Amino acid sequence: MQLKEVLDRTHIVSIPTKTNFRGVEFREIALIEGDTNWGEFSPFLEYEAKAAKHWLKSAIESAVTTFESNGLDFIAVNATLPAVEIEQVAEVLSWFPGCNTVKIKVGTKEDLERIREVFRINAGAQIRLDANGLWSVAEAKTFLESLNKEFGSSLDYVEQPCLTLAENEKLKNELTFPLKIAIDENLRNGGNLEEILKVADVLIIKVAPLGGISSCLQLIEKVSIPIVVSSALESSVGISAGVALAAQLPKKNESPLPFGLGTVALLEGDVVINPLLPVDGKIKVEKVNVDLGKLKKYSVSDSRKKWWHQRITDIYNLGPL
């Protein structure tokens, strides 16, 4: 699509979040209307044009391409627990009915209390921890080893414990018990895949920051460890791209299901008639139908529209997508 066409076909919305997720209380999203499909362009506001470019490529791909499922009707998803207050944990978990695996954001305050609260509510839960690279090797090691003593067999994996790949490798070598390490940021911030695969036991794949479903499929071709397709707090339009990818994963990447695609549950509203919300621990593999009334309900001011149009223009000015 040419720039003018993209701008003409773009609708901007702002959807309140239910919790303060990464400091975000409203999620601004640009939706691009294709002839038969929609694409979501929603890099966080602070992302610069160069990083946001992958997201735009992904959005346009989704708007102009129909991806078929390989026959799956549902995919399993985990609950996602942001760093909320302890009193709010039960409420957040209730937004993910049937999700026995809980991905818990860690690396801030009260991590252990929050984890204990999850097990108080669901003693049989499996947990995934996501530190977003906030721990030093020593902090990660101390925390994880004491957690292993308390909840050992319930730990599925730890995602991006430390910032750099070298630190994550060091942690892997120093841990005194077996724990899978999932790599997220080191991959989507442009890390070398071969180096990453020396450290990662699980790879987190996010469609938008990696430039779209086709790019992700090409990358996955080179990977034989389990893949967990995940999201970045998107509306159901963005999530549907993740679902389309998850439903196409080659058999060789036997995944430690569930995927991290249940996050529409963290938004106060949505832009489609059939939101991709978890039911019975799963979300349905289906085409989403954008609701024009909701686009209107969540529409933004003219100045915000202008800001987004400029953002898209800046990306086009960097060169071909």
Ligand SMILES: [Mg+2]
């Ligand atoms: Mg992550």
